[in-house]
Amino acid sequence: GDGIPNEHDTDRDGDGIPNEHDDDDGEEHEEKEDDSEPEDDTKPEDELLWEGEIPAQLRSRDHITELLQLNTEFNAREKAVDNVAEIILRDIKRIYESAIKPLETLYKYRDLSNRHFSDPEIFSKPLVLFMGPWSGGKSTIINYLTGNEYTPHSLRSGAEPSPAYFNILTWGNETEVLDGTQLAADYTFSGLQKFGEGLEERLRGLKMPNKLLEKVNIVEIPGILEVRKQVSRLFPFNDACQWFIDRADIIFLVYDPAKLDVGPETEAILDQLKGREYQTRIILNKADTVKPEELLRVQSALIWNISPLMSSAQPPLVYTSSLWSHPYQEGAPARLLLAQERAFLRDLRTAVDKRIEHKIASARRFAVRVRNHAKMVDCYLNTYYNHKTLFGNKKRIADEIINHPQNYHIYEGLSTLTNISRYDLPDPEVYRDFFRLNPLYEFKKLSETCTYFRGCPITKLDVAIAYDLPELAGKYKKMAESALANIESKGAADGEPETKGSGKSTKS
Ligand SMILES: Nc1nc2c(ncn2[C@@H]2O[C@H](COP(=O)(O)OP(=O)(O)O)[C@@H](O)[C@H]2O)c(=O)[nH]1
Ligand SMILES: [Mg+2]
The missing domain is CATH 1.10.268.20 (Topoisomerase; domain 3)
Structure with missing residues (x-):
């Protein structure tokens, strides 16, 4: 009753809807601003909470299971x-x-x-890394891939810059939220200890019984701008990024079509990715918000901005899509977006298959x-x-x-x-x-x-x-x-x- 879900609040009655909402009518969910939730409470769970509405008609996620070969x-x-x-x-x-x-x-x-x-x-298992400026949709994509949308444990996503956390998803036989100290005690991530408490406070772990997480660990690195303000001198952000980059099997840079200007942030990321271009992909996400007649221009602008900063001989692989279950906005080029999404999923699966080569x-x-x-x-x-x-x-x-x-x-x-x-x-x-x-x-x-x-x-x-x-x-x-x-x-x-x-x- 403290308004903070924990593992006991998980969806016991199995209707796919978090329990706080179970006593209302099931379709309309008010944002619970008026709740007794204490403000400025920085419990790790808070940052993982999903609050909001579930759209009435969700796109199917079946192709994810199929293309990632998660079937039994x-x-x-x-x-x-x-x-x-x-x-x-x-x-x-x-x-x-x-x-x-x-x-x-x-x-x-x-x-x-x-x-x-x-x-x-x-x-350790292969590592799938999501990076890129704030609000490109990284957390949303991870929730989508892991079937963790609209649950009490969804990674928080939002239009406002949220507190910057490294979100780390690993497999566990029950859902559990971990803080930085617990994560740094984990075999795979114990190497992060050397960055000290400054980083540990910025780590958020989520363990889930999930088919994809049986095969890979997934990490979201927060946008640099988010972090700069909050933690500039608490830990060496670039070194921490490098730690993940060094271990990543595939790296997705996620961009929002509304914010394509390549600032120092993207420059810094691409500099750290030198030599790893062949494992790096660009996602032009939220493409459902772009008018079809604008899409090519937006896509070219992104490639134009980024290519000179990459040292690979080939142009970067770009996926133009909208990676969540939310129905595409009206008029969006649905076939194109879906085809690109499938290509993205196949690519992700290939990264799993290539783990030994990596x-x-x-x-x-x-x-x-x-x-x-x-x-x-x-x-x-x-x-x-x-x-x-x-x-x-x-x-x-x-x-x-x-x-x-x-x-x-x-x-x-x-x-x-x-x-x-x-x-x-x-x-x-x-x-x-x-x-x-x-x-x-x-x-x-x-x-x-x-x-x-x-x-x-x-x-x-x-x-x-x-x-x-x-x-x-x-x-x-x-x-x-x-x-x-x-x-x-x-x-x-x-x-x-x-x-x-x-x-x-x-x-x-
Ligand atoms: N229209 C649209 N909005 C999206 C899409 N994906 C994410 N968003 C919204 O973009 C905002 C930022 O998403 P978030 O996952 O927090 O981005 P992050 O900062 O990169 O982790 C949220 O308000 C999401 O609801 C998408 O495919 N289409
Ligand atoms: Mg995020």
């Missing part, structure tokens, strides 16, 4: 592929341990970067970063040994190089590296701090890390990047195919027509 008919196939995936993930871990970790440790990469690659990164790619990205770092330290070291005279003071010489790397051409040639996010470029300042913590002359040159019996760790790392990791993709594909063939022949033997959906759905 796919269970056996999914299970078989999951088993293969597990084997490959263990292979990735093995390669990490044997080829990446040695240099990561030797050159103290963790003191340089807060990027990690350990069990949660390897074994893991391999992110292991490689990490391996390349560790390699770059090792080479960077090696470059400093070589310079050091070239300038160290027999009687020179080693600390003085090291300091001189570390403080003025430009005099020693250490960073020359780095400018030719393209498609590297600003967040990845080696930075003399960062290395200055790094070497303050770890004196330069205490490191070994790369050539000195080799041993007669075990070879050179840098060679091992090169081989992992060029061969071992890429080869896992082929191994996975083969094993998955034969596992599926196995099921199909078993299905045929049992007289079960298991032919439907051999991998991809071909319907559109």
Whole structure:
């Protein structure tokens, strides 16, 4: 009776309508402004509350289940592929341990970067990320995808800038709202602890028994403008975004047709996405609000604004749609919107199917970063040994190089590296701090890390990047195919027509 629904208020009578409303007539729902709800109460639940009207005629969500292959008919196939995936993930871990970790440790990469690659990164479910300016419809889309619209636990959406929260949806066998502390204790998200309480206060978790959440975790990053005002200095927002971007399997940037001007916000996001363009999609959402004759112009404007900021050779993939159950506004190009929605859903499903390829790619990205770092330290070291005279003071010489790397051409040639996010470029300042913590002359040159019996760790790392990791993709594909063939022949033997959906759905 406190006006704040909690898990006990869930829809016990199963009519799909939250309980506070159960005693009114079921169709008309007043906004309950006059309720006894305490103001300025920042309980996590408050931010997840849905309040408002349920439209009389909702669009069907059946195609979501179909295109994301959430039906039970796919269970056996999914299970078989999951088993293969597990084997490959263990292979990735093995390669990490044997080829990446040695240099990561030797050159103290963790003191340089807060990027990690350990069990949660390897074994967690695929991550679907929604980003973009405030009010593009991110929360609405997530509610739609998870069948969580118009429930007591719907992510709050609204025309007003809402308090900026990172919404994190994961699977659980019952619906439960989590606060930041609980989330940061979760295996997958424990890495967020390093951003401190400032971020934890901005995390909102929602666990639900949901078919899609069995396969993926979903995260909404609030628009930067929302956050800037509220939490500017409480936690490093960009670093937190980067944490999610690094782990994302697919990233959707959601835009509102009424706000297409690409401000510093979009610029910053796209800069952080450098190198990840192939996993990034644009959603021009709320397209039902645009007149059909205007739609092409609006769409072109968005692409025009964004393309120059992306470094991929191909134009970005754009979906123009209206992703909620709400009926389209009158006169909206319904067929187009629906076709685009289906393409979006298939794309999302493909991201799930490619999760192992993505893991391999992110292991490689990490391996390349560790390699770059090792080479960077090696470059400093070589310079050091070239300038160290027999009687020179080693600390003085090291300091001189570390403080003025430009005099020693250490960073020359780095400018030719393209498609590297600003967040990845080696930075003399960062290395200055790094070497303050770890004196330069205490490191070994790369050539000195080799041993007669075990070879050179840098060679091992090169081989992992060029061969071992890429080869896992082929191994996975083969094993998955034969596992599926196995099921199909078993299905045929049992007289079960298991032919439907051999991998991809071909319907559109
Ligand atoms: N017309 C229309 N409005 C939408 C659509 N999707 C979301 N909205 C509205 O846009 C507003 C912002 O949505 P929200 O999900 O909070 O955006 P977020 O800030 O990106 O999470 C809300 O008032 C939604 O009702 C859509 O497809 N069409
Ligand atoms: Mg939102």
